[in-house]
Amino acid sequence: MAWFYLITAGLFEVVWAWSMKMSEGFSRPIPTAVTLVAMVISFALLSISMRSLPLGTAYTMWTGIGAVGAFLVGIAVLGEAVTPMRLLAAALIVCGLVLMKLSSSH
Template sequence: MAWIYLIIAGLLEVVWASLMKQSLGFTRLWPSIGTVVFMVGSFGLLAISMRTLPLGTAYTIWTGIGAIGAFLVGIFILGEQVSAMRLVAASLIICGLILMKLSSQH
């Protein structure tokens, strides 16, 4: 169950990071409120997952999901540039996440 909480926490991180961008530096009310709400949910689920998962594994997976998710939101929703180097970098993050999961005994 800890892995499910961790994955959901990572997805919520993508949401709050995206809303933070939309808040324009916390100058827009609803995206700012959404940022805080999803941030609290993300941190809460991360904390629950850390009851059984090692700190290094949980935090790495959480930030990795957030990084890759924000990268994809940037490309597909915000129209950010795609380059070979950025794709290689994202692929390396994904490889690291897979290795971290495989190295975990939980």
């Protein structure tokens, strides 16, 4: 169950990163509210997952899911550039996440 909480926390990290971008520096109320709510949910779920997962594993997976997810949202929703170097960087993050998961005993 800890992995479910952790993955969900990572997905909420993507939501708050995207809504923070949409808030335009917290100048738009609805995206700002979505950012704050998603942050609280993300942190709460991360905290719950850390009850049984090691700190290094949980935090690395959380930030990695958020980083790759935000990268994909940037491309798919915001029209950000897709370059070989950016794709390689994202692939390396995913490889690191896979290795982190495989190295975890939980």
